[in-house]
Every structure is written in C-alpha cells, then in structure tokens.
Amino acid sequence: MKKYARITAYALIFTMLTMSAWGERTAMAAAIEFTDSLNTQVNKAADEAGGTKRTKLLKQYADFSKTQKDLSSLDSKISALHYNNETRLTAARKKLKEIDKSTIAKLDEQVKSVKNKYQPLFDSYSTVSKQATAAKKLKDKSLYSLLKTQADGLKTASTLARQDIRNKESALQAAKKERTRKTEEIRKILGEVDPHKTKIKSEKSIISSSNKLITTEWSNFKAAVKKSDADRSSDALARLLTLSAQVQKNKQNMYNLEEKISASILKAEKKMP
Numbered sequence: 001m002k003k004y005a006r007i008t009a010y011a012l013i014f015t016m017l018t019m020s021a022w023g024e025r026t027a028m029a030a031a032i033e034f035t036d037s038l039n040t041q042v043n044k045a046a047d048e049a050g051g052t053k054r055t056k057l058l059k060q061y062a063d064f065s066k067t068q069k070d071l072s073s074l075d076s077k078i079s080a081l082h083y084n085n086e087t088r089l090t091a092a093r094k095k096l097k098e099i100d101k102s103t104i105a106k107l108d109e110q111v112k113s114v115k116n117k118y119q120p121l122f123d124s125y126s127t128v129s130k131q132a133t134a135a136k137k138l139k140d141k142s143l144y145s146l147l148k149t150q151a152d153g154l155k156t157a158s159t160l161a162r163q164d165i166r167n168k169e170s171a172l173q174a175a176k177k178e179r180t181r182k183t184e185e186i187r188k189i190l191g192e193v194d195p196h197k198t199k200i201k202s203e204k205s206i207i208s209s210s211n212k213l214i215t216t217e218w219s220n221f222k223a224a225v226k227k228s229d230a231d232r233s234s235d236a237l238a239r240l241l242t243l244s245a246q247v248q249k250n251k252q253n254m255y256n257l258e259e260k261i262s263a264s265i266l267k268a269e270k271k272m273p
Contacts, residue, residue, distance in 0.1 A: 032218055034065050041225045042233070049230035057230050060237035067244045074251050081258040088265045089193065095272055096186055100179040107172040114168050118161040125154035186271050192264040196257045203250045203257070210247045214240060 042061050046054040132147035217239045224232035 032068055032214075034068075038222065038225070041228070045225050045228040045230045045233055048228050053230050053234070057234050057237070060234060060241065064237055064240050064244065067241065067248065071244065071248055071251065074248065074255065078251060078255050078258060081255065081262065085258055085261045085265060088262075088269070089190070092186075092190060092265060092268050092272070096183055096190075099182055099186075099273055100175060104172065104175050104179060107168070107175050111165070111168045111172055114165055118158075118165065121154065121161055122158055125151065125158045128154055182271070182273070186268050189264055189268040189271065193261050196261050196264075200254050200257050203254045207247050207250045210243050210250070214243050214247070217243065 042057065046057045049057060128147055128151045132144055132151050135144040135147055217236050221233055221236035221240065224236055
C-alpha cells in the first residue's frame with residue numbers, strides 16, 4: 001500500500017466532528033491529499049520546467065502542504081478551546097440558578113414557621129378583644145376588666161410576635177435582593193460572550209466562502225500538474241496560498257475570540273459564591 005504524505009484521514013475526521021460541535025460547522029474545503037501520485041506529478045512538472053520555475057513550484061507546493069498542516073493544528077486548538085468554553089458556560093449558567101437558593105429557602109421556611117407559630121396567639125388576641133368589646137357593651141364591668149387585662153397582655157405579646165415576623169421577612173427580602181444583585185452582575189459578565197459568538201459566526205461564513213474557492217483551485221492545480229503545466233500549476237498554488245493565508249487569519253481570529261470568551265467565563269466563575 002502506498003504511503004501518503006497528506007493531512008491524515010484521522011485529522012480530517014476529527015476536524016469535521018469537532019467543527020460540528022460548534023453548532024454551525026464551518027464549511028470545509030474538499031479533502032486535500034498530498035499523495036505519492038500527486039508528489040510524483042509535481043516533481044515531474046517541476047523537472048520539466050527546470051531552473052527558477054522548478055524551484056518556485058516545489059517551494060509553493062511545500063509551503064501549501066505546510067499551511068494545510070498548520071490549519072489542521074489550528075482547527076484542533078479552536079475545537080478544544082470551544083468545547084471547554086461551552087462546557088464551562090453551561091456549568092456557569094446552571095450554577096447561576098443555584099446562587100443562594102438554599103439560603104433563601106431556609107429563610108422562607110423560617111418566615112412560614114414563625115407565622116404558624118404565632119397564629120394561635122393572634123387568634124387568641126382577636127377572640128379576647130372581641131369578648132372584651134362584647135362585655136363592655138353589656139356593661140359587665142368585672143368581666144370587661146378581666147378580659148381587657150387579658151387582651152392587653154396578648155396585645156403586647158402579639159406586637160412582639162409581629163416584629164419577629166417582620167424581622168424574618170426583612171431578612172428574606174434582603175437575601176433575595178442580594179441574590180438578584182449577584183446574578184445580575186454575573187449575567188452581565190456572561191453577556192459578553194454573545195458578541196464574540198456573533199463575530200465567530202461571521203468568521204466562519206468568510207471561511208466557508210474561501211473554502212469553496214480553495215476546492216476549485218485545488219482541482220485546477222491537480223488538472224494542471226497532471227498535464228505537467230508548471231505555469232498553470234504555479235498560478236493555482238499562488239492562489240491557494242493566498243486563500244489559505246486568509247483562512248488561517250480568520251481561524252486565528254476565531255481562536256482569539258474563543259480566548260476572550262474563556263476570559264469572560266473565568267471572570268464570571270470568580271464571582272460565583
């Protein structure tokens with residue numbers, strides 16, 4: 001079996017799989033393979049051209065081969081960073097929903113508990129007050145005096161109880177307000193991610209267009225080199241190098257944007273309780 005000096009099938013498959021993990025996969029150029037057969041054709045075309053044309057063609061071919069390897073390596077770096085970012089972003093958003101959740105649940109339970117605790121007291125105060133009012137209307141002074149004394153005592157206790165409830169309700173509201181402050185601050189930081197993702201989408205679109213042109217030029221190059229047409233082969237390689245340089249620039253932009261996303265996530269993570 002012939003050995004191939006090319007972007008390996010593994011690298012191509014890995015790149016396609018990881019690119020799909022980005023959501024909208026950047027359209028890739030058709031598989032570019034530097035096979036023994038193609039290498040032989042390039043060497044033949046170069047040898048027949050001779051002189052500076054030979055040197056130029058071989059250098060262009062070597063440079064393009066190296067560029068493809070560099071792009072494959074960059075794809076792997078982008079994919080790895082993107083996957084890590086998405087994993088951390090999902091975890092951060094999940095954790096955001098849990099901020100102070102247990103604290104607020106505990107305070108809410110305390111409010112409910114203290115209200116239930118004091119309800120019998122409030123009921124007793126209401127009942128005795130009504131009885132005192134009825135005794136007064138009946139002009140039963142001794143009964144009124146007794147009930148009034150009981151009502152006054154229950155009123156004092158009820159006032160203290162209501163203050164206890166208010167204190168616990170205030171603590172609950174303060175905790176909710178603090179949670180809102182924390183979550184809004186973190187959401188604002190995580191919101192920095194979306195503009196970067198929009199820019200990444202734009203870079204992908206440009207890469208997709210460039211890859212279509214690369215596919216066409218690669219076909220032109222193979223057709224020319226098969227005919228040992230050094231001039232046309234060189235022209236096609238020149239265009240391929242220009243297009244690949246643009247793709248490399250766009251992919252580097254994507255990597256830089258993923259790094260900015262990573263920095264925003266880290267900033268949010270540090271704000272998490």
